Amino acid sequence: MTGDRGGAKLYTPDLLALAVSLANRPLTGDLPLRGEARSRTCGSAVTLGCRTNAAGSIEALGVRATACAVGQAAAAIFADGAGGQDRDGIAAHRTCLGRWLDGEGPAPEWPGIERLEAAREYPGRHGAIVLAWDAALDALSKGGDPR
Numbered sequence: 001m002t003g004d005r006g007g008a009k010l011y012t013p014d015l016l017a018l019a020v021s022l023a024n025r026p027l028t029g030d031l032p033l034r035g036e037a038r039s040r041t042c043g044s045a046v047t048l049g050c051r052t053n054a055a056g057s058i059e060a061l062g063v064r065a066t067a068c069a070v071g072q073a074a075a076a077i078f079a080d081g082a083g084g085q086d087r088d089g090i091a092a093h094r095t096c097l098g099r100w101l102d103g104e105g106p107a108p109e110w111p112g113i114e115r116l117e118a119a120r121e122y123p124g125r126h127g128a129i130v131l132a133w134d135a136a137l138d139a140l141s142k143g144g145d146p147r
Helices: 015-023 069-081 085-099 113-121 121-130 131-140
Strands: 031-036 045-052 058-066
Touching: 015 113, 015 121, 031 131, 045 121, 045 131, 058 069, 058 113, 058 131, 069 113, 069 121, 069 131, 085 113, 113 121, 121 131
Parallel strands: none
Antiparallel strands: 031 045, 045 058
16 A cells, blocks of 8 residues: 555655654653553554653653554654653644644644655544654653652
8 A cells, every 4th residue: 555645655665664663662661651642533542651850851761552654653753852852842742733734834843743744635644643742741741750
């Protein structure tokens, strides 16, 4: 399946490589803050674990994704750019991401997000794209000692 629609090719070698790279960010037991998100449109799910520093910024994370290649690639992009981000920063980027996917604003300033440009033409994949951001917000909203 090439994912062609209106000239856009969704499942590119770059996107598939991103999806595979998520294996480099395993969800391990030493990541105390856990969050989950599930797409209502496609059933994809992401579980994210992280550890934060004293300022509340992410210093380590792992991801488990049960998602299409687009959702996995988006989770890899999230993981690659999440270091040093705190809850407020992730929330702001998540809002911008939603607007961008809806065609209502510019892309968020998140490293690598342009690699998902073709997926914007596939609204059925939007729910999978935002999962890592939503799971991170869930994890970071939990109380207790983040270390």
